[in-house]
Amino acid sequence: MNARLVSVSEGRPLAGSIEIGSHTLTAGAHDPAGEDTDPTPVELLLAALGSCTSTAVRAAADRHGWLLDRVDVTAQFDPQGQIVRHIRLTGELDALQIQQLLAVAARCPVQRLLTREARVVTVPTVAARPGTVRSRPQPQ
Incomplete structure (x- = not known):
């Protein structure tokens, strides 16, 4: 990580x-x-999955010397809330190589994080502006 x-x-x-x-x-x-000025946090999450998938597949193909010309990934949520990811592999690949590259895609770190129960620990910090701190009357 x-x-x-x-x-x-x-x-x-x-x-x-x-x-x-x-x-x-x-x-x-x-x-x-x-106005559509920026990607949403959910879109950034999908982009993280897509880029992680693409780089993992590319690294595996390069490591094996396979003729992968291009890998393209799209991702979106379907109406049931599932992430649907399309992986397009372009190159001279046989069926076994394709199967192995798709297995690598399924193990990319972002997918592993999304598909297991991840904990989020929140550490709150409250900062007061100078001059706005008020004291409460002490109970008697």
């Missing part, structure tokens, strides 16, 4: 600024006015 810290700070309404190491991107809810 990646040990880099991912930080999200509130930006404009319904959007967050995401920092991952030296990389910055934004995500947010679709604007009620219909």
Whole structure:
């Protein structure tokens, strides 16, 4: 697993600024006015699955010296809430190589994380603005 810290700070309404190491991107809810300015957090999750799948398949094909010209992955949620992932492999691959590459795809770290029960531990931090801290009357 990646040990880099991912930080999200509130930006404009319904959007967050995401920092991952030296990389910055934004995500947010679709604007009620219909403006589609940023990917949503759910879309970023699907992108994480797609990119993890693609790189895992590419690495396996390269390691074996197989003639994989291209791997394309699309992912979306179906009406039942399942993630549907399409993997398109282009190249001179036999049936066994395709089967093995699809098995590698099923073991990519993001899929493993999504398909097992993962715990989220929340550590709350409350910061008060200077001058806004009020003391409560002490009970007598």
